[in-house]
Amino acid sequence: MEAFSLLFTGLATVLQPSHFMMIVIGLAVGVIAGALPGISFVNAMAMALPFTYMMSPLDSMSFLGGIYVGGVFGGSISAILINIPGTPASLPACWDGYPMTKQGKSGRALTIAIAASATGGIFSALMLTFAAPPFAKFALRFDQPEFFAATFLGLVSIIAVAKSAPWISFLSLFIGLAIGTIGVDPLYGIPRLTFGVNDAQSGINFVVVMIGLFALGEVVEMLAKSEAVAKIQGKIRFERPKFVEMWALRWSVMRGTAIGSVIGMIPGAGATVGAVIAYGVEKQASPRGAEFGTGVPDGLTAPEAAKNATTGAAMIPLLTLGIPGSAATAIMMAALVLKGVTPGPMLFSMQTDLVYSIFASMLLANILMIIAGVVIARGFSHFMRVPPAILSGFIVVLSVLGAYGVRNNIFDVYVCMVFGVIGYLMKRYNFPAAPLILGVILGPLAERYFLTSLANYDNNLAIFVQRPISGTILGMSVAFIIWATLPSLIKKYRQRKAGVVA
Amino acid sequence: MKTLSSFAKKALIGAVIASGLAGAVQAQEKYPSRPIEIVVSFGPGGGADAMGRKLSQLLEPVLKVPLPVSNISGASGNAGLTKLVTNPADGYTVATLIALSVSSWAAGLGTAKPDDFTIVAITQNSPSMLFVPMDSPFKTFKDLLNHAKANPGAVKVATSGYGTQDDITLMYFNSQGYKLTNVPFAKPAERYASPLGKHTDAIYEEPGDVAQFLTGKQLRPLVVFDDERHASFPDVPNSKELGFSISDLPNFRTVAVPSKTPKDRVDILAAAINKVMETPEWKKFCAETYSCVTKRYAPAEAGAYVKEFYVATQNHLKAMKK
Numbered sequence: 001m002e003a004f005s006l007l008f009t010g011l012a013t014v015l016q017p018s019h020f021m022m023i024v025i026g027l028a029v030g031v032i033a034g035a036l037p038g039i040s041f042v043n044a045m046a047m048a049l050p051f052t053y054m055m056s057p058l059d060s061m062s063f064l065g066g067i068y069v070g071g072v073f074g075g076s077i078s079a080i081l082i083n084i085p086g087t088p089a090s091l092p093a094c095w096d097g098y099p100m101t102k103q104g105k106s107g108r109a110l111t112i113a114i115a116a117s118a119t120g121g122i123f124s125a126l127m128l129t130f131a132a133p134p135f136a137k138f139a140l141r142f143d144q145p146e147f148f149a150a151t152f153l154g155l156v157s158i159i160a161v162a163k164s165a166p167w168i169s170f171l172s173l174f175i176g177l178a179i180g181t182i183g184v185d186p187l188y189g190i191p192r193l194t195f196g197v198n199d200a201q202s203g204i205n206f207v208v209v210m211i212g213l214f215a216l217g218e219v220v221e222m223l224a225k226s227e228a229v230a231k232i233q234g235k236i237r238f239e240r241p242k243f244v245e246m247w248a249l250r251w252s253v254m255r256g257t258a259i260g261s262v263i264g265m266i267p268g269a270g271a272t273v274g275a276v277i278a279y280g281v282e283k284q285a286s287p288r289g290a291e292f293g294t295g296v297p298d299g300l301t302a303p304e305a306a307k308n309a310t311t312g313a314a315m316i317p318l319l320t321l322g323i324p325g326s327a328a329t330a331i332m333m334a335a336l337v338l339k340g341v342t343p344g345p346m347l348f349s350m351q352t353d354l355v356y357s358i359f360a361s362m363l364l365a366n367i368l369m370i371i372a373g374v375v376i377a378r379g380f381s382h383f384m385r386v387p388p389a390i391l392s393g394f395i396v397v398l399s400v401l402g403a404y405g406v407r408n409n410i411f412d413v414y415v416c417m418v419f420g421v422i423g424y425l426m427k428r429y430n431f432p433a434a435p436l437i438l439g440v441i442l443g444p445l446a447e448r449y450f451l452t453s454l455a456n457y458d459n460n461l462a463i464f465v466q467r468p469i470s471g472t473i474l475g476m477s478v479a480f481i482i483w484a485t486l487p488s489l490i491k492k493y494r495q496r497k498a499g500v501v502a
Numbered sequence: 503m504k505t506l507s508s509f510a511k512k513a514l515i516g517a518v519i520a521s522g523l524a525g526a527v528q529a530q531e532k533y534p535s536r537p538i539e540i541v542v543s544f545g546p547g548g549g550a551d552a553m554g555r556k557l558s559q560l561l562e563p564v565l566k567v568p569l570p571v572s573n574i575s576g577a578s579g580n581a582g583l584t585k586l587v588t589n590p591a592d593g594y595t596v597a598t599l600i601a602l603s604v605s606s607w608a609a610g611l612g613t614a615k616p617d618d619f620t621i622v623a624i625t626q627n628s629p630s631m632l633f634v635p636m637d638s639p640f641k642t643f644k645d646l647l648n649h650a651k652a653n654p655g656a657v658k659v660a661t662s663g664y665g666t667q668d669d670i671t672l673m674y675f676n677s678q679g680y681k682l683t684n685v686p687f688a689k690p691a692e693r694y695a696s697p698l699g700k701h702t703d704a705i706y707e708e709p710g711d712v713a714q715f716l717t718g719k720q721l722r723p724l725v726v727f728d729d730e731r732h733a734s735f736p737d738v739p740n741s742k743e744l745g746f747s748i749s750d751l752p753n754f755r756t757v758a759v760p761s762k763t764p765k766d767r768v769d770i771l772a773a774a775i776n777k778v779m780e781t782p783e784w785k786k787f788c789a790e791t792y793s794c795v796t797k798r799y800a801p802a803e804a805g806a807y808v809k810e811f812y813v814a815t816q817n818h819l820k821a822m823k824k
Contacts, residue, residue: 046546046573053559140699144692184577186688188664189611198584201612202576267691321698322714323691330547330691337552337714340790344718408574409581448688456658456685456701 003130006352010360013353014062022059023365026066027372033067034074035380037084037215037395038402040207041071045331057339058354062361064332069311069365070372072271073117076304077377080109081384084215084395088207088441089271089310091434092279092303094214095161099295106381112297113304114373115246120257120305121366124312127261128319129359133348135313136320139265144456145464147266148449149473154273154442156477157280158435159484161293166484169435176439179204186448187455199411206441208403212416213433215399217423219392224424252282252298256305263306264313267325271307272441278306284483312362319343319355533593533767537568541597543582545575548690549711549791550598553626553755556787560778565770579603580612583758587618591760593767596622599758601667601751604808608815609665616812619758620768621804623775626755626793628708629728630667631738632659633721635697638704643725643744646704647680654681660696660705661686667751668706670818671727674748697721708753709734710791727751734792750814755793756804768801 013019026048033044045067052060075090080097093113100109127135155173162169182193183203194200246253256278263274282302283289292299315332317323322344324330336343341351348355384391403416426433457463465471538561542554551573558569574582579600586597599619607614632643640646650657661668663686672682685702687693694712696702698720705712705721709732715721726732729742729749741748757775759768776798778784788794799807 049546050555050571140695143696143699143701147692184611186663187686189578189606189609189666191611198613199581202581267689267695317691317695321695321720322718323695323698324547325691327545327547330545334547334551334555338555342714342717344714345720346718407576407581408572409576409585452685452687452692455683456696458655 003356006356007129007360007363009353010356010358011364013058013357014361014364019059019062019357019361020364022055022062023066023361023368024372026063026068027070027365027368028376030067030070030072031074031077031369031372031376034071034090035077035086035376036398036402037078037082037086038211038398038400039405040087040402041067041074042327042331043402043405044071045328049331049335052335053338057336057341058357058361060335060339061332061358062365064335065358065362066365068328068332069121069308069362069369072308072311073114073121073304073369073373074376076113076117077110077373077380080113080300081106081377081381082218082391084218085210087271088210088437089275089307091210091214091272091437092275093300095279095293095434096296096299099293100297100300103295105295108297109295109300110373110377110381112246112249112300114370114377116249116253116256116301116304117308117373118366118370119253120260120307120309121311121369122363123257124261124264124309125359125363125366126312128312128315128362129356132316132320135265135316139317140321142266142469143467144449144453145467145470146473148446148453149464149470149477150263150266150277151273151442151446151449153280153473153477153480154276155438155446156480157276158438159280159480161279161434162432162484165432166488169432172432173435173439176436177443178439179209179436180206180440180443181447186444187451199409202407202409203444204415204440205406205412206437207406208412208416209419209440210437211399211403212419213423213426213437215395215402216416216420217427217433219395219399220420220424221427222388222392249297249301252286252301253305255282255285256302257309259302260306260309261313264310265316265325267317267323270314270326270328271310273445274310275303275307276438278302280480284480308366311366315358315362319347319358320345533770534565534567536594537570538565538593539589539595540569540571541582541586541595542571542573543575543579543598543600543603544573546573549626549708550579550600550755552787552791554598556784557625557757557775557778560781560783561774564774564777578606578611580606580614583614583619584612586758587614587760589760591762591764593759593763593771596757596759596771598755599808600755601753601811602662604812605665605667605751605815608812608819616805616809618761619805619808620761620763620801621799621808622757622759622768622771622801623779624754624756624795624799624804624807625775625779626710626788626791627795628710628753628791628793629726629732629749630671630706630708630751630753631723631726631732631735632704632706633697633712633715633723634704635700636719636722638722640703640724643739646724647675650675650680650682655683657704658683658685658702660693660702662690662693662706663688665819667753667815670751670815670822671706671748673822674746674818678746708793710793713791732792734789750811751818752811753793754807754811756808772801 033039034041075086076093078084078086079090079093083094083098085091097109184191184201191201259278260274283292286298288296314329318329324333403412540554540558542551544550554571558571561569574585589595634640659682661684672684697705723738727741731740
């Protein structure tokens with residue numbers, strides 16, 4: 001096995017202290033940035049880019065790879081502890097992770113999250129190492145209709161989030177979709193719903209909406225109740241993951257990893273879509289699906305595994321084809337190109353050592369993430385014990401910084417504030433916010449894929465079901481909708497029938 | 503009372519001295535004396551970003567001040583340009599201004615006009631080309647056109663959108679009897695993946711943006727939309743020699759400041775950029791991105807060049823609407 005020996009040579013290289021330190025520093029930066037509400041790993045990577053100017057190509061990739069891997073996980077720390085997703089991909093971690101915290105099981109939730117994320121990440125790093133070229137070929141067969149179908153499945157997954165009120169969730173989703181259409185349309189260049197506001201032409205950024213709805217909304221709620229944080233006042237104990245317990249979650253980990261590995265290769269989709277779909281699928285597949293949302297470990301495990309499984313997968317098209325599918329991989333590509341290293345098929349034959357060293361550093365980063373995750377999560381849990389007034393002040397500052405940092409635009413800060421108020425009101429009146437944010441994230445993607453598909457296939461609407469992969473995914477989506485709405489429809493029908501008889 | 507008045511006197515003297523000093527400093531302030539912000543009007547990782555970062559790196563030793571880069575993306579680069587014109591016109595904010603943004607104004611996007619900016623320098627320029635996958639059945643541009651003539655609409659070209667230079671070029675061929683289908687992709691990565699996966703037949707792009715696919719032998723060029731052949735691709739025919747006149751839509755990248763910026767500061771910046779463009783580092787960079795500019799434009803000429811492009815795009819769009 002040539003790949004094995006190349007990987008071991010790569011491991012020997014990245015275990016040298018200087019390279020090793022870059023991974024560790026990257027991980028620490030990533031986990032902290034990810035865990036801080038408002039600051040995402042993409043912000044952190046963009047800020048880190050100038051520091052890579054003077055590094056070797058391997059060091060810069062180790063550093064950025066560490067931030068990427070650590071940051072994708074880090075968001076779950078704040079999601080689990082204070083119900084604020086540190087990055088969009090950690091949104092599903094709020095749904096079953098935070099309920100566990102409320103039950104006093106935050107240590108357990110964090111342990112599961114770290115173990116699942118690391119497993120997903122390690123698997124995808126191995127996939128990157130041993131199967132990158134064939135997977136890249138497979139990924140190229142996906143065209144816009146398949147991307148559209150996958151995004152549509154993500155949108156439908158919100159039904160999995162809706163516990164009892166599918167119709168209100170739909171309403172929330174459609175509001176999100178409408179917000180997503182604000183700004184200059186991506187293909188025709190026509191401004192929509194901008195109401196003459198010039199700044200609105202660039203659109204409403206989903207990260208800004210998320211920070212507003214979840215971070216600011218939660219802060220107002222925290223201050224209004226001033227007891228929300230009290231629940232985790234008790235000491236957080238990190239249980240060593242019991243093998244038996246983790247073994248029981250093996251199917252959830254595997255399902256999440258598989259979904260994340262495939263979604264990660266799709267340009268544009270990435271960790272958030274992967275995690276949301278994994279949650280939706282897990283709800284259907286898990287025997288405890290009906291209890292999701294009440295702190296079920298399966299519901300935390302699958303999206304955690306999925307989002308970190310997207311990291312290695314996203315690097316496959318980058319390294320094998322030279323196609324950066326996300327903001328994070330685009331920054332990595334910029335770092336490589338600045339060094340005169342061109343990602344693509346030639347890289348494998350010309351600089352095999354570098355490629356395998358990058359693989360090795362991704363693998364190592366995912367393993368070391370377990371330690372970084374535990375240490376930093378422990379630090380954060382101490383931090384969460386400061387009085388709510390101080391903690392919320394801190395979160396507000398970070399939120400404003402984060403909203404500004406997305407595009408260096410003060411307009412985004414105002415948008416964030418508005419959504420902070422909306423987020424609080426939604427919480428107050430039990431109007432689900434998660435479908436709204438998914439609408440804002442996925443709506444523009446779905447629209448783009450839909451329009452490009454039609455342009456490419458003679459405006460033939462049937463193309464989405466004619467193509468086997470997209471047809472299958474859309475079939476799954478329809479099954480999801482029926483599954484979620486049928487019980488309430490049947491109930492209504494029976495009630496009406498009973499009424500007629502009576 | 504006495505202490506107070508003496509304090510007041512001292513304060514007054516102090517204030518007079520201070521204001522005098524400040525006035526003197528203002529009168530002979532050396533430009534640049536503090537960091538100059540480079541606003542890159544697109545996100546990290548793209549062509550404009552690479553240019554901004556390279557300039558930041560190479561201008562620092564010339565101007566002796568740091569030049570931090572900030573990415574302000576959105577609305578075809580107009581979000582970053584809005585930031586530029588709303589900042590003080592003192593030469594301490596410069597921005598990347600590229601052909602795509604100018605053609606977006608011509609298409610009616612935003613409120614910016616060429617007169618809002620002074621173009622400090624045209625730093626990169628490249629004609630667009632048509633590329634096909636390495637194993638495409640189309641050996642020459644004529645092959646592709648003949649297929650399009652025989653099967654109208656069957657040849658699909660990946661582009662960056664409607665109303666763009668890409669679209670204008672395809673419309674031109676349409677008017678010549680070759681119906682090519684425009685398949686627009688908003689995101690560059692998706693646009694590049696499409697011909698590689700054989701979902702589209704060709705891609706319209708400038709060579710620098712697909713450099714990795716050219717070195718990777720995944721794409722090959724068929725034609726360059728210019729009146730001359732491209733120095734880096736001497737074997738690729740140009741559109742003029744094939745009998746087509748669609749060469750007035752180059753992809754230029756410039757450095758711009760608001761039009762109210764003092765002329766002496768614009769000249770200092772222009773001189774510094776011209777110096778950078780003579781360095782071996784820059785020459786290597788522009789060669790790798792197939793975008794070297796041989797002519798050195800003075801700010802007034804550069805402005806005229808951009809305006810000419812704006813008018814040409816407007817005329818094309820008007821002709822298309824008919």
